[in-house]
Amino acid sequence: HNSPTFLFVYGLNKLSSESGTDLFGYVGIEAVLDQMRSKTMKAGFEFNIMVVGQSGLGKSTLVNTLFKSKVSRKSCTPNYEEKISKTVKLHTVSHVIEEKGVKMKLTVIDTPGFGDQINNENCWEPILKYVNEQYEKYLREELHVNRKRRIPDSRVHCCIYFLPATGHRLRPIDVEFLKRLGKIVSIVPIIAKADTLTIEERQEFKERIRQDLAANGIHVYPQKEYDEDPEERILNDRIRESIPFAVVGTDKEHQVNGNKVLGRKTKWGIIEVENVAHCEFANLRDLLIRSHLQDLKDVTHNIHYETYRVRRLNESNMDFSELGLSTWLLENGTADKWESESHL
Amino acid sequence: GFLKRVQTGDKGVRPLSLAGHVGFDSLPDQLVNKSICQGFCFNILCIGETGIGKSTLMDTLFNTNFENFESSHFEPQVKLRAQTYDLQESNVRLRLTVVNTVGFGDQMNKQESYQPVVDYIDRQFESYLQEELKIKRSLHNYHDSRVHACLYFISPSGHSLKSLDLVTMKKLDSKVNIIPVIAKADTISKSELHKFKIKIMSELVSNGVQIYQFPLDDETVAKVNTTMNGHLPFAVVGSTEEVSVGNKMVKARQYPWGVVQVENENHCDFVKLREMLICVNMEDLREQTHTRHYELYRRCKLEEMGFKDTGPESKPVSLQQTYEAKRQEFLVELQKREDEMRQMFVQRVKEKESELKEAERELQSRFEQLKRLHADEKAALEEKKRLLDEDQSSFSKRRAAAQLLQAQSLTANGKKDKDRKK
Numbered sequence: 001h002n003s004p005t006f007l008f009v010y011g012l013n014k015l016s017s018e019s020g021t022d023l024f025g026y027v028g029i030e031a032v033l034d035q036m037r038s039k040t041m042k043a044g045f046e047f048n049i050m051v052v053g054q055s056g057l058g059k060s061t062l063v064n065t066l067f068k069s070k071v072s073r074k075s076c077t078p079n080y081e082e083k084i085s086k087t088v089k090l091h092t093v094s095h096v097i098e099e100k101g102v103k104m105k106l107t108v109i110d111t112p113g114f115g116d117q118i119n120n121e122n123c124w125e126p127i128l129k130y131v132n133e134q135y136e137k138y139l140r141e142e143l144h145v146n147r148k149r150r151i152p153d154s155r156v157h158c159c160i161y162f163l164p165a166t167g168h169r170l171r172p173i174d175v176e177f178l179k180r181l182g183k184i185v186s187i188v189p190i191i192a193k194a195d196t197l198t199i200e201e202r203q204e205f206k207e208r209i210r211q212d213l214a215a216n217g218i219h220v221y222p223q224k225e226y227d228e229d230p231e232e233r234i235l236n237d238r239i240r241e242s243i244p245f246a247v248v249g250t251d252k253e254h255q256v257n258g259n260k261v262l263g264r265k266t267k268w269g270i271i272e273v274e275n276v277a278h279c280e281f282a283n284l285r286d287l288l289i290r291s292h293l294q295d296l297k298d299v300t301h302n303i304h305y306e307t308y309r310v311r312r313l314n315e316s317n318m319d320f321s322e323l324g325l326s327t328w329l330l331e332n333g334t335a336d337k338w339e340s341e342s343h344l
Numbered sequence: 345g346f347l348k349r350v351q352t353g354d355k356g357v358r359p360l361s362l363a364g365h366v367g368f369d370s371l372p373d374q375l376v377n378k379s380i381c382q383g384f385c386f387n388i389l390c391i392g393e394t395g396i397g398k399s400t401l402m403d404t405l406f407n408t409n410f411e412n413f414e415s416s417h418f419e420p421q422v423k424l425r426a427q428t429y430d431l432q433e434s435n436v437r438l439r440l441t442v443v444n445t446v447g448f449g450d451q452m453n454k455q456e457s458y459q460p461v462v463d464y465i466d467r468q469f470e471s472y473l474q475e476e477l478k479i480k481r482s483l484h485n486y487h488d489s490r491v492h493a494c495l496y497f498i499s500p501s502g503h504s505l506k507s508l509d510l511v512t513m514k515k516l517d518s519k520v521n522i523i524p525v526i527a528k529a530d531t532i533s534k535s536e537l538h539k540f541k542i543k544i545m546s547e548l549v550s551n552g553v554q555i556y557q558f559p560l561d562d563e564t565v566a567k568v569n570t571t572m573n574g575h576l577p578f579a580v581v582g583s584t585e586e587v588s589v590g591n592k593m594v595k596a597r598q599y600p601w602g603v604v605q606v607e608n609e610n611h612c613d614f615v616k617l618r619e620m621l622i623c624v625n626m627e628d629l630r631e632q633t634h635t636r637h638y639e640l641y642r643r644c645k646l647e648e649m650g651f652k653d654t655g656p657e658s659k660p661v662s663l664q665q666t667y668e669a670k671r672q673e674f675l676v677e678l679q680k681r682e683d684e685m686r687q688m689f690v691q692r693v694k695e696k697e698s699e700l701k702e703a704e705r706e707l708q709s710r711f712e713q714l715k716r717l718h719a720d721e722k723a724a725l726e727e728k729k730r731l732l733d734e735d736q737s738s739f740s741k742r743r744a745a746a747q748l749l750q751a752q753s754l755t756a757n758g759k760k761d762k763d764r765k766k
Contacts, residue, residue, distance in 0.1 A: 027407050028623035029433040032384060035627035037372045038564055045371055068364040095360040100369040105357065145646045145653050149635050229381070290367040294374035302484045313479045318667050 044103040046153045047293065048134075050185075051108065052127065052177065053162025054115040057192040062160070062249035063108050065262065065273060066285055070251075071095055071108055088113040088126045109156065115173055124177045131156050131185050135308040155305060157296045158221070158288065159185050162192040163244060167205050170212040178218045184308065186221035186299055188288065189213075194246035194279055195264065195271050202246050209244055220244075222292070226299055239287060245280035248273055383437035385488045386626060387468075389424075389520065390442065391461060391512065392497025393449035396527045401495070401582035402442050404595060404606060405618055406431060409584065410442060419447025422460045426489075441489060449508060458512040465491050465519050469641040476642075490638060492629045493556070493621060494520040497527040498544065498577060502536045505547050513553045519637055521556035521629050523621065524548070529579030529612050530597060530604040537579055544577055558620055559628050572620050578613035581606055 051059040060072035072093065094107040109130070114123055134155040141151045159181060163174060170178070181187060189209070194202060213220065220243065227233040254263045254270050262273040273281045288296070390398040399412040411427060426443040443464065448457060468490045475486050496513060498505065513522055524544065526532070532540060548555060555576070558569035583606050587596040595606040606614045621629075650670050 027405070027431075027433055028618060029431065029438050029626075030436040031623040032438075032626045033376050033380070033436060035624070036379060037376055038562060039627055039631070040372050040375055042562060045368075047368075066366070068362045068366050069360045071360065094357045096357055097360050097362055097366070097368075099362060099366060102369045102371055104368055104371070145643055145651050147639060147643075149639075285367065290370050291374070293368060293371060294378060298378065306481070310479055316667070318479075 041101055041103075043150070044105065046105045046107070047297070048107040048109065048154060048157050049288075050111065050127075050131075050156045050159040051162065052111045052114055052159060052181075053192060054164065055112060057162040057164060058249050059110065059160075059162060059192075061251065062162075062190075062192070062247060064251050065249040065281065066288065067097065067106060069095070069097065071106065072110060088123050090126060090130050107154070120173055123173070124180055127177075128180060128184070131159075131181070132308065135184075135305055136312070138305065139309055139312060155300055156185050157300045159187045161187050161189040163189055163209065165191050165194050165196050165205070165246070167197060167201050169208050170216075175212070175216050175218070178213070178220070179216055182218045182220060184304055186223075186296055186304070188221050188284070189244040190284060191244050191246040193248065195248045195266075197246065206242075206244060206246070221296070221299070223299070226303060242280070242283065245284040245287075247281045247284055248279040249281065380435055380437075383439060384626075385439045385441075386630065387441040387443065387489060387492050388621075389445075389461070389465070389491045389494045390497065391445045391448060391494060392527060393499060394419075394447060396497045396499065397580075397582050398444050398495075398497060398527075400584065401497075401525075401527075401580060403584045404582040404614065405621070406440065415446050417447075417450045419450055421451070422446065422448050422457050424460055424464045426464075439487070443491065454508050457508060458515045461512065462515055462519065465516070466641065469519075469638055470645075472638065473642055473645060490633050491520050492626075492633045494522045496522055496524045498524055500526055500528050500531045500540075500579075502532050502540050504543050510547065510551050510553065513548070513555070514551060517554040518640060521632055521637070522553075523556050523617075524577035525617065526577050526579040528581065530581045532579070541575075541577060541579070556629070556632070558625055565624055568619075568624060572616055575613060575616055578617045578620075580614050580617055581612040582614070 049063070051063060053059055063072045064070055088111055091110040091112060092107060093110075094105060096103060096105050098104070111127055114127070117123065138151060138153065138155055141148060161174075161178065161181075163170070178187060178189065191197070191202070191205065191209075197205060219225075222236040222239055224233075224236070224240070227236050248264060248271055250262055250264045250273055252263070252265070253260045254265055255261075256263065256270055256272060261270075261275070263270040264273070272278050276282050388402070390402065392398050394415050394417050399410065403409055403412075408429075408431070410429065413425075423446040424443055425446055426441055428439060428441045431438045431440055445461060448461075451457065472486070472488065472490055475481055475483060494516060496509070498509060513524070516522060526537070526540065526544075529537065558565075558573050560566045560569055560573075581597060581604055583595050583597045583604075585596070585598075586593040587598050587603050587605075588594075589596065589603060589605060594608075597604045597606075605611050609615050650673065651667075
């Protein structure tokens with residue numbers, strides 16, 4: 001912190017190289033990084049994750065495995081009435097979790113009933129509605145005259161879409177959902193309960209899914225258009241080449257080679273969830289939490305939310321610049337201008 | 345924020361313990377890395393009389409020679425000059441804008457001296473607000489020019505604040521973070537300085553001037569900030585010249601009676617200022633500017649334009665409704681203006697028309713007059729002609745008669761002759 005560092009000056013108004021570049025000495029600008037770090041630690045983070053998929057695909061288990069805690073209560077088999085009910089009802093639960101001083105308010109949005117009915121037409125509607133409602137809520141807060149210091153963020157930062165491990169292709173319900181929701185929220189598709197696929201079957205399945213996604217013009221996270229620099233592009237290209245991640249989830253621990261590991265015990269062996277040779281859970285966790293969590297939030301805020309906002313403001317014909325300019329005109333007396341034009 | 349609510353038992357948000365390492369503790373790092381890629385903006389406004397040492401202090405703070413112009417003392421009005429620089433320290437890129445007042449305190453009448461400063465600050469807020477209200481906006485990439493810190497340079501008179509200082513700071517304290525500094529502090533003795541500082545702070549308090557308080561809510565910095573708050577205003581000395589002291593070269597000012605070392609805390613508060621302004625509180629200064637000063641500006645501006653959050657009977661009003669109402673109001677106003685203009689136009693046309701008619705009538709009467717004159721002249725001429733004709737005809741008659749007579753007499757003579765010959 002106190003070691004002298006070099007300070008380079010690049011004047012925007014093109015200083016000659018003689019002035020400025022030769023002075024070295026400590027200023028302390030890089031301390032701003034620590035300031036920022038402690039500010040965000042104090043304020044805490046919010047993260048909202050939605051899980052979509054038919055029941056029985058292990059949504060709750062996966063979320064619990066990801067966050068190593070009982071975030072979601074596993075739903076028991078729905079009874080007859082629930083099975084016949086015709087709608088997808090979204091279910092939200094929030095928790096505060098802390099790790100090494102970093103506090104996070106985690107909200108998990110579950111979508112029981114999706115894809116479970118006999119007739120699944122339009123089952124994405126309630127989900128679409130929910131996502132847009134959160135954008136609307138944020139927009140309204142943002143447009144208030146008296147705003148909160150920190151606008152509560154309930155927008156969906158990430159939607160994990162569970163594909164059953166059929167080994168074939170995307171089903172019509174998958175295509176419909178991904179096409180529609182892919183435009184308004186960052187979707188991370190995964191192959192659920194992937195322990196029924198061999199490695200070769202898994203690779204082929206993934207390849208076919210990627211083809212289907214491309215053929216239908218579906219862009220999942222991380223979207224190519226939002227890569228900000230070549231470094232990011234390289235990193236994200238590698239991710240794009242391996243999605244959808246084939247995952248297995250569990251909350252049970254077993255002993256393997258003297259270590260306690262998270263795994264599913266079967267008669268033919270123990271599937272180690274965090275072993276990348278067995279499944280891609282660790283890749284998913286790293287993407288979602290350890291490397292791209294902030295990016296997911298940024299993409300939601302800077303891109304999806306802005307897109308929604310543009311559409312809403314255009315719909316309501318709200319062009320503030322029109323009002324702003326006109327107020328200025330009224331205040332600054334365009335009367336003079338008009339008078340001069342009426343001299344005949 | 346939400347953490348407070350959790351602690352007081354907010355329903356629906358339960359704390360949960362983790363059975364292992366999840367990995368979101370890397371979040372602050374993820375955030376910081378993104379900020380590093382984007383770079384930071386920091387904008388400092390320096391207010392002070394000409395020659396008080398604003399540019400020198402900036403150069404000393406940032407260890408560089410910014411482009412400096414020596415200003416004259418004869419500026420008719422206070423102006424502001426802003427210069428932007430890209431600086432880098434290790435992997436942190438900073439876009440620094442330094443705004444200096446030019447000619448502050450030089451005029452005979454300083455009543456309006458604060459106005460250009462207030463206008464400048466407001467313009468930057470306005471610019472941000474315009475961007476924020478745009479339909480297609482780009483706040484992510486916006487070059488934030490709002491003033492984050494205002495260094496107010498107090499003259500080292502040793503007595504008290506000038507009335508210009510009080511008036512200016514009062515006008516600015518709700519718009520910007522003010523950090524008062526005593527300039528050229530090497531001209532005051534230590535004991536005088538102590539008394540001076542106390543006098544200044546009490547004058548600020550008694551006049552209700554809100555200066556920037558170094559924040560105390562974060563335990564990591566509360567202690568150092570509390571101490572620093574007690575040293576305000578910082579007595580600073582600036583210098584980019586280096587003098588050899590002991591076996592080192594240090595930034596200093598050399599006098600015949602000694603060397604004032606800029607970075608020696610016994611000599612002046614420069615190090616404290618640098619510590620507070622940059623190393624400890626730069627982020628807080630930026631945040632206060634955005635969440636307090638800018639929000640106040642925005643709120644006032646929107647209210648001025650007629651926007652409210654609640655309508656009559658305190659029912660919440662959507663922005664759309666207010667916008668529609670405002671727009672109707674505006675259209676009505678526009679229509680009124682248009683009608684006024686049209687009326688004025690019509691009025692002008694009428695006036696012009698009657699002017700023209702008048703001119704036409706005049707012209708017409710002149711024409712008539714001329715016509716009459718002409719007719720009279722014509723009649724007179726005709727009369728003359730007639731007389732002339734008469735004359736002529738009577739002359740012709742007489743001539744004809746004369747000729748006849750002559751011819752007759754000739755013939756008579758001829759006959760007589762003829763008769764004689766026979």
